Amino acid sequence: MHTPPFRLAQPSHLKLSGDELAGTGLRVADPCCTPAKVSFSNTKRRARLAELDGQLHCSIIGTCLSTHELRKLVPKFTGLDRRDASDLEIHHSAVELAIDGGAGAKALHKLLDEHYAAAIRRFDKAADDVELLKLWDEALKSGEIPPAYWALMTHPCATLHVRQKAFGELHMLSHLVGAANRADIRRLVALEAENAELKEKVERQQSRLQEISTQRDAAIAALNEQIAQLTAVATRQTTADPSDLEAEISRLRDKLADSDQRVALHTSRREAAEQRTLQEQGAALALRKSRDQALAQLLLVQNECDALERATVDAGDNSNGAQTRQASLDSVRGKRIVYVGGRPGSNAALKRLVEAAGGDFVVHDGGVEDRKGLLAAALPGADIVVFPVDCVDHDSMNTLKRVCERHQIDYHPLRTASVASFVELVDRLRPEHLAQLGNSPPSAFCLRHG
Known part of the structure; x- marks a missing residue:
């Protein structure tokens, strides 16, 4: 504050006119910041705006009236354009109107009194400057x-x-407010940036919500359509003729009975097929x-035929005077063979073959003509005991088995009482086979008790 808000006393020799001041190079004081030409009296009434010091007008108008209010009032008393004039021009013109003390000053004073009537009434209660400063x-x-x-500037006290x-x-x-405004501006810039980011985020969310809402509406529409279709089907089913329903039920029952009959038929056929399969x-x-038995018997018969053929060939060679011995019957040379059972014709042929080969052939018919008691006496001296299973009784067979094992x-x-079966056995009992027969396991018969 370069100039105090009160009128300074000037000596008479320093009072110069405007032209004289211009000649000295000094600037004429601005009415906004120069003392007022009039001073208010000391009467106990509220001071008017024009009566206050000129330096107070600037602070009063700038603090107590907004620029919007001044733009509405000042152009009425000046030549300023309400829209084109700057805020500084409006403020400067308002201060000049207050200093001039004309109709413009009265309008400003009236506007201030209307705005702050409550504060004026509250400050009117102050009886002196101490109470006035306390309210301030x-x-x-x-x-x-x-x-x-x-209210304070116009108060009588x-x-x-x-x-x-x-x-x-x-x-x-005002200085503090200016410093605070700078910090507020920085915060405002940061808040504006954050606000822009939040707006962008909100727009993205709104877009996403719009998309979700569209999808939801489409899903709801599809579900409503499905509900309508199901409702129509249910309605048709509900409104169907009872006679048609009974006919449908009867048809389904007949179809079910026919299916049961078919199932029973196929079940019986399956069981019969399973039984036939088991039988087959x-x-x-x-x-x-x-x-398998036929193949085994065929193989055995084949072996018998081969052995008989070899024996027949050997017998023919001997009858022609050949000096070769019968190789097929070499295994019976020097052996005593007991033959139990058989038929008389084949037994005689077998006896001739064995004796021709140099062996001893003893025949026991198993009790047909020979006594069975002679069987047990004939067996101990034998080297080999042979019996055909198709021409011997079980008693004789059991007796010879027991005595032989003892x-x-x-x-x-032998398979049969034929010559071929005997010749095949003799062929199998050649020396290499007899070596194996010599290692037979010990008898399971007891020598005392049988």
Whole structure:
């Protein structure tokens, strides 16, 4: 504050006119910041705006009236354009109107009184400058500065000291507000950036929500259509003729009965097929077993035929005077063979073959003509005991088995009582086979008890 808010006394020799000041190079003081031409009287009434010091007008108008309010009022008393004039031009013109004290000053004073009537009534209760400053301090603490400033400046008890104090505090407060505004501007820039980011995020979310809403509406429409279709089907089923339903039920029952009959028929056929399959499997197994037996018997008969053929060839060679011995009957040379059972014709032929080969052939018919008691006596001296299983009784067979095992004599059953079966056995009992027969296991018969 370069100039105090009160009128300075000037000596008469320093009072110069405007032209004289221009000649000296000094600038004429701006009415906004120069003392007022009039001073208010000391009567106990509220001071008018034009009566206040000119330096107070700037702070009063700038603090207590907004630019919007000034733009509506100032152009009525000046030649300024409401839209094109700057805020500084509006403010400067308002200060000039207040200093001039004309109709413009009265309009400004009336506007201020209307705005701050409540504060004026509250400050009117102050009886002296002490109470006035107390109310001012309370206004500073509460932040209600514009109404308190106008009420204090026009109060009847407002002295020069009171106005200076209020003006100075308001002046310093403007500096603090400016510094705070700079920090607020920085925060405002950061908040604007954050606000832009949040707006972009909100727009993305709105777009996503719109997309989800569209999908939801489509799904709801599809479900509604499906519900309508199902409702139509249910309605058709509900409104169907009962006779048609009974006919349908009867048809389904007949179809079910027919299906049951078919199932029963196929079940019986399946069971019969399973039984036939089991029978066929049994028959196939029996045929396979019979075939195996036939093959084994065929092989045995083939061996018998081969052995008989060799023996016949050897016998023919001997009858022609050949000096070769019968190689097929070499295994019976020097052996005593007991033959139990058989038929008389084949037994005689066998006896001639064995004796021709150099062996001893003893025949026992198994009790047909020979006594069975002679069987046990004939067996102990034998080297080999032979009996055909198709021409011997079981008693004789059991007796010879028991006696042979007791005396450790080899016994061999024959398939038949034919010459071929005997010749095949003799062929198998050649020396290499007899070596194996000599290692037979010990008899299981007891020598005392049989």
